[in-house]
Amino acid sequence: MEYGVVVFYSTSWALKAEKVAKEGGFEVKLIPTPRQISSDCGTALRFRWEDREALLDLLESKGVRIEGVHKI
């Protein structure tokens, strides 16, 4: 299974994103931002890479601000 993570500007956006994604039926998990991505972006949302476009569309439509997306 290939995964990606969405990183955020704040923890509250991460929580909001998790809620929105779960309500949208996505298989996601809040995890500490992987070390190789940054030391200080905090909490990230892991998702299945194949869901990338659909998930990002959903987050955007719900007004969730994201800092970036990385494949892990």
Added chain:
Amino acid sequence: MPKVIDARGLSCPQPVVLARKAMAEADELTVIVDNPTARDNVSRMAQKEGFKVEVEERGEDIYLHLRREEKAETLPLRSAPSGPTVVFIPAYGVGRGPEELQEILIRGFLHTLNEVEPLPDTLIFINTGVKLTVEGSPVLEDLKALEEKGVGILICGTCLNYFGLTDKVAVGSVSNMYSIAEKLLGAGKIISL
């Protein structure tokens, strides 16, 4: 002449990825970056891999001179305590503060235990911590993975009973205060959350 990696203008994690690749092939190299985050991330990774890091700022650019240290020069291993490591989890969260934050932290911690070394020997869940081990818990997947790797998971039976969750346990084994006390007393190191 050491190898030079130009990682200017690249966003994280590219500088770290490039540096790591080059470090596999060279004992001495210079990585050029252009921001403090890349400087810190590359430096930290290099130190962890046993490289000495010298930082040189040239205008906007930061030159990181990396040199692999001989084994004899590396710091002696800190004396590890003998005996098993036990993680004591007495709450549905880490520390004190907003409950939402406590929960993010415990979820993050238990996820990360699967990704770092060394593994603990035993996790003890007690008081509201037992709620992490029952059906519907957001960390079940992580706890199951730890259990598969041989980490013992002891859950306070009194606590499960108190919360009416005895038949909802989804990982680990239900335990009593005798076993819990013995694990704590026999531990080389106890990490209490």
